[in-house]
Amino acid sequence: MTTDVFPRRETLRNVDVAISAVAGPDEYDRRTPHVIDTGDIDVYLGLDDATVAELEMIVGFDDDLAAEATRRSNRLRGLFTQVHPHLERVLGPRVQHPAVLKLLSQFGSPAQIRKAGRRRLIALIRPKAPRMAERLIDEVFTALDEQTTSSPARMPPR
Secondary structure, three states: OOOOOOOOHHHHHHHHHHHHHHHOHHHHHHOOOOOOOOOOHHHHHOOOHHHHHHHHHHHHHHHHHHHHHHHHHHHHHHHHHHHOHHHHHHHHHHOOOHHHHHHHHHOOOHHHHHHHOHHHHHHHHOOOOOOOHHHHHHHHHHHHHHOOOOOHHHOOOO
């Protein structure tokens, strides 16, 4: 006999079924569930107030996590724009990709990325991005070559 590790999973399935039934199959496919006017969906499902409150808390927690991830991503992109705008154009849209995160955690500055070299960088990110590793590193080095000015505070010592 197996026990359900997530007892609320069945309730969430029932919510999906009820939303689909209220909205109709065509509308449910085209519109996201938070846009559909569900009215008294808890009445259709027979949910008590505690269950509704718990589901609202879970959804609110997910919204908080999404907002935090967006805030951190925007902060990182803003810092990249200040330091190296060309590199931000390459890595910015992919800043949450595991390969880009690995690259940035290992080599934190454009100078360190350049010093590491193409072969080492490709070997570093290939496990996280097997199909785009070479293309990404080529784009990174093209962006590094496009930067023509540097701040005196960030210039490497001679």
